[in-house]
Each structure stands twice: as C-alpha cells, then as structure tokens.
Amino acid sequence: MNMIEAINSAMDVMLERDPNTVVMGEDVGYFGGVFRATAGLQKKHGKTRVFDTPINECGIIGVAVGMGAYGLRPVPEIQFADYIYPGLDQLVSEAARLRYRSANDYICPMTVRTPFGGGIFGGQTHSQSPESIMTHICGVKTVIPSNPYDAKGLLIAAIEDNDPVVFLEPKRIYNGPFSGYYDRPVEPWSKHEASAVPEGHYRIELGKAATVREGEALTILAYGTMVHVTKTIVEEMGVDAEIIDLRTLLPLDIDAIEASVKKTGRCLIIHEATRTSGFGAELAALVQERCFYHLEAPVERVTGFDTPYPHSLEWAYFPGPVRIATALTKILKD
Amino acid sequence: MPESDSRPASNLPPLSLHIPEPRYRPGDTPDFGDIVVPEVGATPRPSEDSKPDAMRDMCYGLVRVLDFDGQAKGPWDPKIAPERLRAMLRYMMLVRAFDDRMFRAQRQGKTSFYMKCTGEEATSVASTMALDRSDMCFPSYRQQGILITRDYPLIQMMNQIYSNRGDHLLGRQLPIMYSAPEHGFFSVSGNLATQYPQAVGWAMASASKGDSRIATVWCGEGSSAEGDFHSALTFATVYNAPVIFNVVNNQWAISSFSGFAGGERTTFAARAVGYGIAGLRIDGNDPLAVYAATQWAADRARTNNGPTLIEHFTYRSEGHSTSDDPSAYRPSDEPTIWPFGDPIARLKQHLVTLGEWNEARHEAQRTELDDLVKTTQKQSEKLGILGHGMHQPFETMFQDVFEEMPWHLKEQCDQMLAEQEAKFGPNWKPE
Numbered sequence: 001m002n003m004i005e006a007i008n009s010a011m012d013v014m015l016e017r018d019p020n021t022v023v024m025g026e027d028v029g030y031f032g033g034v035f036r037a038t039a040g041l042q043k044k045h046g047k048t049r050v051f052d053t054p055i056n057e058c059g060i061i062g063v064a065v066g067m068g069a070y071g072l073r074p075v076p077e078i079q080f081a082d083y084i085y086p087g088l089d090q091l092v093s094e095a096a097r098l099r100y101r102s103a104n105d106y107i108c109p110m111t112v113r114t115p116f117g118g119g120i121f122g123g124q125t126h127s128q129s130p131e132s133i134m135t136h137i138c139g140v141k142t143v144i145p146s147n148p149y150d151a152k153g154l155l156i157a158a159i160e161d162n163d164p165v166v167f168l169e170p171k172r173i174y175n176g177p178f179s180g181y182y183d184r185p186v187e188p189w190s191k192h193e194a195s196a197v198p199e200g201h202y203r204i205e206l207g208k209a210a211t212v213r214e215g216e217a218l219t220i221l222a223y224g225t226m227v228h229v230t231k232t233i234v235e236e237m238g239v240d241a242e243i244i245d246l247r248t249l250l251p252l253d254i255d256a257i258e259a260s261v262k263k264t265g266r267c268l269i270i271h272e273a274t275r276t277s278g279f280g281a282e283l284a285a286l287v288q289e290r291c292f293y294h295l296e297a298p299v300e301r302v303t304g305f306d307t308p309y310p311h312s313l314e315w316a317y318f319p320g321p322v323r324i325a326t327a328l329t330k331i332l333k334d
Numbered sequence: 335m336p337e338s339d340s341r342p343a344s345n346l347p348p349l350s351l352h353i354p355e356p357r358y359r360p361g362d363t364p365d366f367g368d369i370v371v372p373e374v375g376a377t378p379r380p381s382e383d384s385k386p387d388a389m390r391d392m393c394y395g396l397v398r399v400l401d402f403d404g405q406a407k408g409p410w411d412p413k414i415a416p417e418r419l420r421a422m423l424r425y426m427m428l429v430r431a432f433d434d435r436m437f438r439a440q441r442q443g444k445t446s447f448y449m450k451c452t453g454e455e456a457t458s459v460a461s462t463m464a465l466d467r468s469d470m471c472f473p474s475y476r477q478q479g480i481l482i483t484r485d486y487p488l489i490q491m492m493n494q495i496y497s498n499r500g501d502h503l504l505g506r507q508l509p510i511m512y513s514a515p516e517h518g519f520f521s522v523s524g525n526l527a528t529q530y531p532q533a534v535g536w537a538m539a540s541a542s543k544g545d546s547r548i549a550t551v552w553c554g555e556g557s558s559a560e561g562d563f564h565s566a567l568t569f570a571t572v573y574n575a576p577v578i579f580n581v582v583n584n585q586w587a588i589s590s591f592s593g594f595a596g597g598e599r600t601t602f603a604a605r606a607v608g609y610g611i612a613g614l615r616i617d618g619n620d621p622l623a624v625y626a627a628t629q630w631a632a633d634r635a636r637t638n639n640g641p642t643l644i645e646h647f648t649y650r651s652e653g654h655s656t657s658d659d660p661s662a663y664r665p666s667d668e669p670t671i672w673p674f675g676d677p678i679a680r681l682k683q684h685l686v687t688l689g690e691w692n693e694a695r696h697e698a699q700r701t702e703l704d705d706l707v708k709t710t711q712k713q714s715e716k717l718g719i720l721g722h723g724m725h726q727p728f729e730t731m732f733q734d735v736f737e738e739m740p741w742h743l744k745e746q747c748d749q750m751l752a753e754q755e756a757k758f759g760p761n762w763k764p765e
Binding site for chain 2: 022048049053054056058059062063064065066067068069070071072074086089090093094097098099100101102103104105106107138139141161162163207250251252254
C-alpha cells in the first residue's frame, strides 16, 4: 500500500470495528477526498458514517466535539493543515480542554486528520507545517507518520485513543518517499519495505519513536517527509548517523531521544516548519537540559526559513540536501 | 494621501461610517415606548411541520401568551396544569434566590466571580420544563435555571462556585462553569458560542444513531455574532439536525447594546430565515410563551422536521457579572421600565388570576427558598470557600489533561509538589 491506501485502510478497519466511528470533512464522502484518502468508504459504510461537510472548519471540529460528547468517535478531516486555523478555537479551547474542565464528565475522542508540509509547489496555503501550534496546546496529541505501515498503525491507535489527536499527514510522501532531490524521479512506495501493510487491525503505540537507522556519529531527530530526505543525505555522505523518526511529537518519546543523544554526543534536529518557536526549539531545549554533559557540539537545527512558504522559490526554502549537508558537516566538525 | 492621488471630485456625498449607539446612556431618561408589544393571542401558531419560509413572519413578530393582567390567551397558550405552573414559579424563584445569595457571597469575598440571570429566569426554566429530561442542553453561562429545573443539587452548584473540597470539577473551572452529564447539562466553556456547533454535532449523532433525544443550545445575542453561530446554523440546516437554538436577546453584551450584534436592522430570530431554519421570536419574560415555543421546537425536532431558532426577547436586569457596573454605560432605571416586566411577577400574577396562588403563599415560598439556599450555603461552606485552603489535592491539577498522564506532566507534577514542600515544609500536605 502507499500512504493514502494505508490511511484509507485504517479508517476502513475502524469503521468496520467500531460502529461509533464516523468520518467527515470537505469532499470526503461521495468523492472520496481530494487526496483519495477516503475513497470507497462512504459506499461501503454508508452516508451516516462517512459524509461530506460544509466548507467550515470551525463547524467540522465543533460538530465533532459534540459528537464525541454524545459518544461517537469522530475522524474529521481538514483538507489542508493550512486551513485548520478557523477551527483552532474549537480545538484549543474545547476539544483539548473538555476532559480537564469537566473532570472527565465529557471527553473528546476525536482524530483530526490533515495533510501538511511542502515540497509540492503548494505555495503559502498548501504547504504549511503547523505542528508546533498543535504541540503547544495542552490536551492534544500530535502524531506524524512517515511511511504507510506507520500511517495505518498510528492512525488506528489515534482513532482508538480517548484523547483528541491531530494526525498530520505529510502529503509529499503520500505516493512515495521523497529524497529531497526534486529533480529526481519519485520512487513509489512499492519499492519500500514499509509499503507492506497488513489488511486488518494493528496499532502502533502513540508516544513511541522509531529508530530508522542506527549509528554512532550523531543523532538526527526528524519526522514526516524529512525522515526520508535526511536518510538520503546521510547515506550519500556516508555519515554514521542515528536517525530517529519521532512519529508522535506529543507525548514525545523522550527516553529514545535521551538514550540516543547520550550515546552519540551530537544532535541535529530537522523539520520543514519555520524555525522560530518551531518544534525543533522544544527538542533542542529538552536535549540540552537532559544530555548537556554528553554533548560534544551545539545542538543544530535544520528548518524552513522564517517566511511564509513561497511558491516559485520553494526549493530555496525547503530544508533540502545542501542545508542538511552543511549542518552535518558543521556538527561533526565541532 | 497626496492630492494628486485622490479620486476626482464627484457630486456624491462623502461616505460615513455608522457606529451604533444605544439610545440611552447614564443620566438619560429611557423610553421604550416605541417597542412594539403585540396583543397577546394575536400571533398565529403554525403547525410544527411548517416549512421554514412559512415561519418568516414569526421571526419579526413576538409570541406572547400572558397579558399583563395575568391572563393566558391565544393559540400559543400551552395550557399547563396549575401544579406545573407552580413548579415553574418555584424553580424561577429558586434561581433568583440562589443568584442573590451567590452574588452576595462574591461580594463577601467567598468566591472570585458570579453571574446572575435576573430577569431571564424564564428563558432557561420554562424552556427546560418543555424538554424531555433526557434531552441534552448546551448552555452558556447564564442558564443556571436548567440545572435548578432538573433538580441538580444546589450544594453541588455552590461547591463549584466556591471551588471547595466538594467541587466536582476539582477547582479547575471559574465559578458557574458547571458540568452535569447526569442532568443533560454540557460543560460550560468561557469561549462564547463554541457550544453552538457542538450542540449540532450532538444532535447529528443522536439522529445518526436513530435515537429520539434532541439537543438544545443557548447563547446571548452578543455571541450570536461569533463565527461559530454561523457554523452551527449551517450544519444544522444541511443535516436537518434535531436541535433548538436559543438566542437570549437581553439587549446587552457587557457594555455593548444589541446594535453591535446587528440588532439595529433586524431581529435575531430573522437570522433563521437565511439558513432555511424555522424561527420564532418570543417574549422572553413570558414563561408560558417560552414554554410553548420550546415545546413547538422540540416537537418539530423530534419528528425530523429539523432545527428551530428561538429569539427570547428579554432584558438583562443586572450587571453582566460581579465584575461589571452597568451604571457606567446605561441608565440605572432602564431595567425597571422594560415594557415586558418581570417573568416571576408575571407568572405569579397568572397563578393568582387563576385562583391557584396568593400573596401569602408567595411570600411563604420566597422565605422557604431563601432559607433553603441559606442552609445549603452553610453546608457548602463547611467544605471550604475560595482561598481558604480546603481545596483539592494538589496533584489533581495535572490529572485529566489526558486520559493518562504523560511523562512531562508527571515531571511537572513532581516539581509542583516539591515547590509546596519548599514553601510549607515536609509535612505540608493537608490530610
């Protein structure tokens, strides 16, 4: 399966298993989603389980909160993460706080799926990576898969989770892992081992990172598309890096990070999102606090620039091979 | 802008920006003589399955049942049995007694904050009485009448207001942000109108499950300006959700008069027209009109005829909250000249007119309810008042952020406990 098929399969499994699961969002019903993530689900599970919504993100998330209060398990889709902002009050003030403010009277077992990230000439409003906005909300979990196998297992775990989860899907790698070289042909997922996705139910526990590559020279913390970009550059440069795919940003697998950085003594953080107050800042602070005496070089961050996501200058913006290679060279020399 | 860049002169008048202004400010003599008070019984009662466009006139009129002599008249008279009317009166009087006592408790420094609903008791009490006990209510912060009508223990309300050891919400919430699932009362949020789409979602869930329960939701006319209001009405009409939207138009959103929510040019009920939703505009100080309209809307929702928007035309008789002084922005006698009177006085008059009530019983009931509230208050205060240390275990601060506490919250919890120990010594923990 590619990532779209894996995500589709996760929803299919959950719609089948739990009669309270409902899938909703703009164009997700009859049409099957602008990225095909919900293709066939309405036909199979019916219109009251999988349905189209008005173009109204506040409504989509707000209605899902109410459905959760009733006892359903809603899986709303926001068509692009860039468009989650109209629903942010419902997410921050309501979904995230409902359990806390009502002392468990009401919960919000909602999973907001939303495609995010750049590398597709999406310009300002089809490329953003707002994960640090999500991780700054207390009461919301933030999950980002990097391959089809994880996408399905994490999405099932997110839907089954009784807390609100923002499930950010890196759309650049829906159809195949991305090397970071925009001028090279894209390899389909079928050539990648993570495309072997079981048909039925399985879950990948939230809050657990995956070590993509073991190594001794430094630790690289990445997630989503950047896991594959990073892997390409590391292999090209022949660096013995340990690459950790965080998978869940909150709750974070601090043990995996700590163990790796203490082993390697160096830490490079890579994300597409803009730099200032990005999730990399939280990671850098945690590593500094917990691994200070093991660090042999300053913690480095490779990120998008602090500008809105550009259209024509996308590849000068994207944290691609050159920026990563430069940082690798620097951190290993220090 | 330099002269050369400006548009050529024309014979059009210069544009002017309209900033709404209430007619009366402190020091003025208010006069509500121009408010149309239609004859009781003059408004027709369309059938519950009427098409929304057939309800158009209902959005600009005013459903009234009780005249000012206490007579119930017309097609909207819900013909409630006297014992139910007496129960309604009792609940409304209890709400008022509770409000008065808790307002005073705040002034005495026993809690940080309170909000009364004086003058608006009918909009929650009579409305709730017209619902089924299993219907779900999504209130704003001024519908304490729902809880009281559903016999939620007063002491639990007080415990919440005091954030004391008995507070079911563990002192996490500002006073009056109650939550009571067993009483069909959704957790109150400080963020205005967010409950609107949530109520629609609940109603959609009920419909999708083939349930028979409906949802009701309240907001003020001020919060109807929020985007969530539009979201909710759009979703409700799209999915024909079994929901009742209440807009309590009490004329004031803190210091802003209803003109700042768009009330100068149309009614709030008329918002329904554009969404294809049935709309009703009612005398919110007429408990029988509130009851009848809610019953109409509930029947409509229950028979899959869709949502209804009810504008309760009423008046916020007191300040917005204990933090507000209305004499700073409106004439102090405005509440007393409001043409629709007081909902409790009107229902009392009706019962007296029916020969089902009298002054002596009314006074006796008032005393009884005051005593009940006072006694309950004493019991609640035994569990502590705000700031007196009889609160929840400290670690509850970190619980329920998530179902299970993640490592970073455990670490922060340990840090907080160590801070308390540093402050109060090794035996700091109460009980």
